[in-house]
Amino acid sequence: xxxxxxxxxxxxxxxxxxxxxxxxxxxxxxxxxxxxxxxxxxxxxxxxxxxxxxxxxxxxxxxxxxxxxxxxxxxxxxxxxxxxxxxxxxxxxxxxxxxxxxxxxxxxxxxxxxxxxxxxxxxxxxxxxxxxxxxxxxxxxxxxxxxxxxxxxxxxxxxxxxxxxxxxxxxxxxxxxxxxxxxxxxxxxxxxxxxxxxxxxxxxxxxxxxxxxxxxxxxxxxxxxxxxxxxxxxxxxxxxxxxxxxxxxxxxxxxxxxxxxxxxxxxxxxxxxxxxxxxxxxxx
Amino acid sequence: xxxxxxxxxxxxxxxxxxxxxxxxxxxxxxxxxxxxxxxxxxxxxxxxxxxxxxxxxxxxxxxxxxxxxxxxxxxxxxxxxxxxxxxxxxxxxxxxxxxxxxxxxxxxxxxxxxxxxxxxxxxxxxxxxxxxxxxxxxxxxxxxxxxxxxxxxxxxxxxxxxxxxxxxxxxxxxxxxxxxxxxxxxxxxxxxxxxxxxxxxxxxxxxxxxxxxxxxxxxxxxxxxxxxxxxxxxxxxxxxxxxxxxxxxxxxxxxxxxxxxxxxxxxxxxxxxxxxxxxxxxxxxxxxxxxxxxxxxxxxxxxxxxxxxxxxxxxxxxxxxxxxxxxxxxxxxxxxxxxxxxxxxxxxxxxxxxxxxxxxxxxxxxxxxxxxxxxxxxxxxxxxxxxxxxxxxxxxxxxxxxxxxxxxxxxxxx
Numbered sequence: 001x002x003x004x005x006x007x008x009x010x011x012x013x014x015x016x017x018x019x020x021x022x023x024x025x026x027x028x029x030x031x032x033x034x035x036x037x038x039x040x041x042x043x044x045x046x047x048x049x050x051x052x053x054x055x056x057x058x059x060x061x062x063x064x065x066x067x068x069x070x071x072x073x074x075x076x077x078x079x080x081x082x083x084x085x086x087x088x089x090x091x092x093x094x095x096x097x098x099x100x101x102x103x104x105x106x107x108x109x110x111x112x113x114x115x116x117x118x119x120x121x122x123x124x125x126x127x128x129x130x131x132x133x134x135x136x137x138x139x140x141x142x143x144x145x146x147x148x149x150x151x152x153x154x155x156x157x158x159x160x161x162x163x164x165x166x167x168x169x170x171x172x173x174x175x176x177x178x179x180x181x182x183x184x185x186x187x188x189x190x191x192x193x194x195x196x197x198x199x200x201x202x203x204x205x206x207x208x209x210x211x212x213x214x215x216x217x218x219x220x221x222x223x224x225x226x227x228x229x230x231x232x233x234x235x236x237x238x239x240x241x242x243x244x245x246x247x248x249x250x251x252x253x254x255x256x257x258x259x260x261x262x263x264x265x266x267x268x269x270x271x272x273x274x275x276x277x278x279x280x281x282x283x284x
Numbered sequence: 285x286x287x288x289x290x291x292x293x294x295x296x297x298x299x300x301x302x303x304x305x306x307x308x309x310x311x312x313x314x315x316x317x318x319x320x321x322x323x324x325x326x327x328x329x330x331x332x333x334x335x336x337x338x339x340x341x342x343x344x345x346x347x348x349x350x351x352x353x354x355x356x357x358x359x360x361x362x363x364x365x366x367x368x369x370x371x372x373x374x375x376x377x378x379x380x381x382x383x384x385x386x387x388x389x390x391x392x393x394x395x396x397x398x399x400x401x402x403x404x405x406x407x408x409x410x411x412x413x414x415x416x417x418x419x420x421x422x423x424x425x426x427x428x429x430x431x432x433x434x435x436x437x438x439x440x441x442x443x444x445x446x447x448x449x450x451x452x453x454x455x456x457x458x459x460x461x462x463x464x465x466x467x468x469x470x471x472x473x474x475x476x477x478x479x480x481x482x483x484x485x486x487x488x489x490x491x492x493x494x495x496x497x498x499x500x501x502x503x504x505x506x507x508x509x510x511x512x513x514x515x516x517x518x519x520x521x522x523x524x525x526x527x528x529x530x531x532x533x534x535x536x537x538x539x540x541x542x543x544x545x546x547x548x549x550x551x552x553x554x555x556x557x558x559x560x561x562x563x564x565x566x567x568x569x570x571x572x573x574x575x576x577x578x579x580x581x582x583x584x585x586x587x588x589x590x591x592x593x594x595x596x597x598x599x600x601x602x603x604x605x606x607x608x609x610x611x612x613x614x615x616x617x618x619x620x621x622x623x624x625x626x627x628x629x630x631x632x633x634x635x636x637x638x639x640x641x642x643x644x645x646x647x648x649x650x651x652x653x654x655x656x657x658x659x660x661x662x663x664x665x666x667x668x669x670x671x672x673x674x675x676x677x678x679x680x681x682x683x684x685x686x687x688x689x690x691x692x693x694x695x696x697x698x
Contacts, residue, residue, distance in 0.1 A: 018384040041415040045401060052403045052444075072318035123394045124416055212547060281377040282299065 021278065027270055028127065035126050039141035042134035046109070047141045061142040062149045065097040074098075075215045085216040087247045088157050094150055095244050096213040098238045099175045100144065104204040104235060106176075110183025111200050114280065115193040121281055128277045129270070132183045136176055150244070162246030171239035174255075177262050178232040184269030188276040212237050217254065229257030232265070286352030287387070289468060289499050289527040294382035297343040297368050297523075337513060344523045345381070357504065357514035357531060359538055366503045369473060370394065373501065374470050388499070390417050391466030397457035402446035406506055407435060409445050413460045427463045433460035434485075448672040452469075462489045468499045472543065485672050506676040511639055532639065533575060536665030539606050540641035556598075556696040558590040560646055562659040564630065575665045579685070582635050584647050586628040586660070594621040598649040599628060606641045611681065636685035639666050 032039075033181075051057045069090055077089035078080045084092035110132040114121065117131055154161070190196035208214075211233040218229045230234050235258025238251035253260075295417075314568060343365045358366045366402045373384060374392035399416035400409050400584045410431055414424040424431075432438050432673055433457045435462055437448070494500055494513065500559040504510050508519060519527040527534050564573035576582060583599040586601070597620070602613035614630075628646070644660035671686070 013387075013389055015374075015385050016390075018375060018379065018386065020379050020381055020383075037421050040421075041412055045412055047405070048408065049401060049403050119395070120399050120416055122376060123398045124372075124392055124418070126389075126416070182326045186387050278378050281371065 021140055027129070027274075031127050031217075032129065035130055038126055039130045039134055040138070041075060041131060043138045046134060046138035050138075050142075053143050055252045061145040064093055064148060065094060065101050065146050068097055069093045072214055078181075082215050083219070085218065085241065085248045087159075087241075087245050091153060091157060091159065091243065092216075093214070094153060094239045096125070096211075099144060099171075099236050099240050100208060100211065100213050100233070101146070102139050102143040102206075103175060103179050103236070106136045106179035107141065107183050108184065108197075108200055109135035109139065110179065111186040111190045111197050113183075114187045115194070115197070129184075129273065132180060132187045132273070133189075136183055138177045139179065139264055140176070156246075159245060159247075161244065164191065164243045164246045164250070166243075167239065167250075168243040171236055171243055174232065174259060175236045176261060177266055178236060178258075181232075181269045182265035183266070185274040188269075188273045191276060208231065210234075217251075227255045229254030230261050232258040232262045235256060236284060278282075285480045286497075289352045289387045290348075290350040290384065290501070291386075292348050292369075292373075292382070292384040295346040295369070295372060295379045296341060296376070296381040297365075297372060298341050298380040300339055312451060341523050343372070343379070346520075346523075346525055348525065348528065350499060350501065352388075354493045354498055354516060355500045355502065355514045357502050357510040357517040357535075358520060359504070359510060359517055359535065360520035360526075364520040366520050367394075367518070368523075370470050370472050370501065370503055373582050386468065388467030389418070390468045390470065391464045392470040392472075393417070393464065394470070394472040394622075396454055396461065400445060400453065401689070402459065403444055405444055405630060406435075406441045406448070409456065410460055413457065414463075417418060417460065417464055418466060419464065423465075429457045431463050432472045434462060434489075445669075451572070456678070462486055465493075466498070468501070469493065472500050472503045473505065476551075479630050492554050507640070508672060508679055509674075510535055510675075511670055532577075533665065534668030536589075536639070536641050536663075536667055540607065540643075540663035540665060542641075549595055556655050557650065558588050558594050558648055559656045560586055560648070560660070561589045561625075563644060563646070563660045572665075574662045575667050575669050577637060579634055579636060579668055581631065581633055583629060583631045583644055584644075586620065586644070588626045588628060588648065588656075590621045590623050590626055593623055594619070594648075594650055594655065596651065597621065597655070600645075600647045600649075601628075601630065602638075602645045602646065604643050605637070605681070609681070611637060611642065632672055635666070636678060636682055636684045637666055637678055638672055639668055640668050640682065647686045666687050 015279040027197050054060055056063070073089045077092075112126070113131040113135045121128065143225055186196055186200060211229055217225065217228060217234060217238050235251055235255040240247075241254055242250050306599070319497055323387050325369060332439050336615055337609070342363075346365070346369060358369065368377070370392070372379050372396070373386065374390060374394065376392070376394075397413065399413045401412060404412060410428065411421070411424055411551055414431075415421065419427075432441060437452050440452065445456075445647060488511065490500075501511075504512070514531045517529065517538075518525050519534050529537075537625045563584065563586045565576055565582060566585050567581065568578050570577065596613060596618055598617050600613065600615045603611040605611055642664040642665060645658065646660060647657040648655045666683075668683065669685075671683055
């Protein structure tokens with residue numbers, strides 16, 4: 001086959017210019033779409049490797065939130081009598097642990113993603129955004145498995161979902177964007193400052209107590225609720241609780257504050273990440 | 285030649301010295317922040333004066349055009365900027381200045397087994413590595429059997445890669461890489477590994493790729509590989525392009541430059557009775573009198589400037605390759621020379637030495653006193669066709685065309 005015949009078969013790609021600086025405020029969605037299969041393979045790799053390296057495999061995704069839920073129920077609900085918003089304590093905690101654990105594991109994975117893939121990064125080009133994106137997406141598999149446990153619990157308690165469940169996908173999306181937004185910042189920072197990854201687990205502990213995991217956000221005075229919502233996980237967790245159990249009240253003002261915060265973090269994260277991306281291969 | 289597919293315009297890449305070594309830790313940053321007020325108080329500070337010193341240009345003012353279908357070799361010493369250039373073209377790193385324009389899909393093979401994961405099976409790694417190197421899933425599906433057959437590791441396809449021997453990993457990695465079909469392929473020295481038979485197979489595959497009209501930019505330290513595969517060569521030195529030209533000539537010049545010349549001879553002393561002034565290939569005559577392109581008859585002359593008559597002299601000549609190995613030598617006695625330019629001519633039916641740089645050495649003695657000895661400049665560049673083994677380490681001193689045939693022997697017991 002001659003060169004020209006070959007070239008005619010393939011769609012022409014526009015000429016690519018290599019220049020010193022990129023426009024780091026712009027996301028090239030066309031390029032991301034072009035690399036969607038690679039994104040899929042990175043997610044697939046993360047999931048495969050994670051389950052191959054563990055003894056109990058997928059059961060881990062259930063055990064972790066379930067055992068945590070039992071401990072919380074015993075200490076916070078039974079012994080400390082912290083209010084649980086008019087629902088079974090187990091449901092109260094588990095519905096918060098679902099997004100909480102997804103968030104912390106995705107964030108940790110996203111933080112490490114540039115450093116862990118440094119060999120690939122220094123040998124082949126692809127939009128680096130694919131890596132933290134894959135880290136946050138692959139966390140959804142664990143999330144899905146632990147969600148099945150939640151469904152079983154709902155059936156056990158005979159709780160029927162209400163119309164509120166229709167909002168659940170939005171809260172899940174908000175959780176994903178929260179993890180991605182902060183993940184972009186931390187991934188970029190970790191590439192430059194290697195001890196960021198040790199800070200993150202520590203950070204997550206504080207974050208959990210700053211979020212309504214073991215207590216309802218109703219203990220925060222009404223007029224400070226929007227400020228509390230600037231922690232996007234507060235909005236996400238209350239949203240999960242309300243949409244899944246159908247009890248309590250919709251998170252209203254809090255979710256607006258959380259959404260705006262996430263958009264700001266995400267936009268800043270993309271810009272910071274892409275700025276770092278231009279020098280990443282020289283640093284890692 | 286086709287249209288220009290890679291156009292580089294004044295590419296430069298600056299690294300900060302030490303940028304690659306220590307990883308920063310947050311504590312360094314905190315330490316620096318705490319130290320900042322103290323530094324501001326001591327006024328002299330580390331101003332901008334010494335700034336340039338902390339940088340090194342790995343690449344500077346590099347411009348070239350590569351046309352569609354060309355196979356271009358990048359040669360040069362370590363640290364000459366070859367890999368940096370390749371990384372910029374592959375978009376792994378950005379240039380500090382200048383720009384490049386690329387028309388077509390780019391595939392880069394800067395490492396064998398890019399993206400391999402030890403926990404995954406051979407089958408899974410073919411998909412993963414293929415995707416990372418730029419193949420579509422449908423494309424991998426289509427080529428999967430071919431890739432596996434090429435790798436010769438069919439039996440272990442469902443074994444995790446960590447249980448593979450390094451040789452097997454390499455085969456699998458090559459098999460994936462060899463089936464990459466971008467329009468422009470950037471390759472960095474990856475063929476320098478693997479066992480001989482397999483390497484030949486890869487070279488064959490690469491040759492096929494080149495013949496289908498794809499553009500290849502290829503870094504290698506194996507000069508005969510470059511000679512065999514590349515049409516044109518860019519020789520890089522100190523981050524710049526030192527020379528560009530046809531593979532045979534430029535590789536030869538490069539090898540000649542690498543052969544460290546320590547001119548210890550007493551060549552050219554003022555009061556010598558006679559000195560050598562130049563040498564050249566007389567026949568076949570060409571524009572470059574130091575480049576040999578024929579396997580046929582060669583006539584070489586060494587020109588001597590005789591200042592005072594010389595009686596009963598001895599003259600020696602020798603030829604060495606770039607490893608300083610003696611290839612051939614001859615001495616002649618009883619030479620009488622008149623004042624003026626004299627030419628010492630040697631005619632060989634053929635000089636069947638393998639392509640590369642060679643140096644002539646000539647000397648002249650009179651009754652035991654050295655009149656002159658000269659390591660001839662420039663080096664002789666043999667740019668004949670290569671009839672050699674595919675691997676450099678199996679390339680011998682001689683370069684002779686030969687026929688191979690299998691003929692039926694005498695029948696036993698009939």
